[in-house]
Amino acid sequence: AQSVAQPEDQVNVAEGNPLTVKCTYSVSGNPYLFWYVQYPNRGLQFLLKYITGDNLVKGSYGFEAEFNKSQTSFHLKKPSALVSDSALYFCSGGYQKVTFGTGTKLQVIP
Amino acid sequence: GAVVSQHPSRVICKSGTSVKIECRSLDFQATTMFWYRQFPKKSLMLMATSNEGSKATYEQGVEKDKFLINHASLTLSTLTVTSAHPEDSSFYICSARDQIETQYFGPGTRLLVL
Numbered sequence: 001a002q003s004v005a006q007p008e009d010q011v012n013v014a015e016g017n018p019l020t021v022k023c024t025y026s027v028s029g030n031p032y033l034f035w036y037v038q039y040p041n042r043g044l045q046f047l048l049k050y051i052t053g054d055n056l057v058k059g060s061y062g063f064e065a066e067f068n069k070s071q072t073s074f075h076l077k078k079p080s081a082l083v084s085d086s087a088l089y090f091c092s093g094g095y096q097k098v099t100f101g102t103g104t105k106l107q108v109i110p
Numbered sequence: 111g112a113v114v115s116q117h118p119s120r121v122i123c124k125s126g127t128s129v130k131i132e133c134r135s136l137d138f139q140a141t142t143m144f145w146y147r148q149f150p151k152k153s154l155m156l157m158a159t160s161n162e163g164s165k166a167t168y169e170q171g172v173e174k175d176k177f178l179i180n181h182a183s184l185t186l187s188t189l190t191v192t193s194a195h196p197e198d199s200s201f202y203i204c205s206a207r208d209q210i211e212t213q214y215f216g217p218g219t220r221l222l223v224l
Contacts, residue, residue, distance in 0.1 A: 032211055043116070043203050043215035044154075051211065088152055095211065097159075098144075103152045 002027040004093045006101035013081045014109050021076040021104045023065075023091030032095045033074040035065055038088040038103075047089075050074060061085070081108045112138050114206050116216030123194055124224055130190045131219045133204030139184035140206035144213065145177070148201040160187040194223045 003026045013019045025031055032051050036044035048059025055067045065076045076089060086108045091101040113136040123129050133143055143160040158179050159167045166179035176198075178190040187206075191198055199222050205213040 034212065036215070041201075041218070041220070043114075043217040044205075046112075046212060046214055049212055090154065092213075098156075098213065100154045100156075103154075105152075 002094050002097075002099050004091055004099045004101040006089075006091055006104045008104050009102075010105040010107060012107045012109060015083055016080050019078050019081040019085070019106065019108070021089050021091075021106060023074045023076065023101055024072050025074060025091075025093045026072060027093045027095075027099070029095065031067075031074075031093055032098075033065075033067065034092045034098075035059065035063070035074075035076050036090045036092065037061075038090065044090060047076070081106075083108045083110050112136075112206070112208055112212075112214040114204065114214045114216040116204055116219055118219060119217060120220045120222075122222045122224065125195055126193055128190055128192045129194055129221060130188055131202055131204070131221075133187045133189070133206070133216050135185045135206040135214070138206070138208050140187075140208065141184060142207045143181060143187040144205045144207070145179060145187075145189050146203045146205070148203055148218070154203070157189075191221065194221070196223045199223045 005024045034049045035047040038044045048057050050057045050067045058064045089104050115134045117132045141162045145157045147155045157172045160179045160181040162181045168174045181187040203218045205215045
């Protein structure tokens with residue numbers, strides 16, 4: 001069975017510092033991996049995805065993620081955090097049937 | 111980017127009544143749409159996969175007679191919560207999958223059953 005894990009319920013980072021939100025996966029075949037962001041009382045917004053190609057994927061709002069096959073990870077990163085980045089972040093993976101992680105709340109402290 | 115709408119955004123109903131939620135892909139066709147329920151502690155629970163022109167596939171534990179799904183066209187799927195009870199109160203989110211496997215989500219519907 002495939003699974004996606006987000007080991008941190010919450011990540012706190014100071015504004016202007018780099019941020020990382022972790023995700024590891026276990027999916028069969030080629031992994032299709034995604035990151036979404038959710039603001040309060042809203043649906044999920046697509047940030048970026050990895051299907052094939054370069055391991056470093058760039059997405060919306062300055063976010064990027066690195067696909068690491070050996071570590072089965074797909075961590076979300078941003079060089080300089082903004083207060084407005086504070087939200088709930090979901091990692092997901094799979095083809096046809098998609099599995100979501102449990103979400104990580106990112107808090108950027110002014 | 112791809113846009114998915116959901117209507118209504120918020121609904122309050124009496125126990126025992128039925129509520130219909132619409133999910134539309136506005137600028138792309140989606141043969142597959144998904145319905146999720148999100149609980150207060152944030153986790154997303156996949157309820158069912160909606161396929162255009164065929165019956166929905168329900169996840170284990172989801173009552174198909176209670177949560178009726180209809181995918182009438184390539185841009186519209188509906189979820190009807192029948193005989194709603196207070197425990198059905200939740201945040202329901204739909205998504206539509208495009209041709210390159212990316213899901214785009216609607217803004218969600220907050221259902222409160224009194």
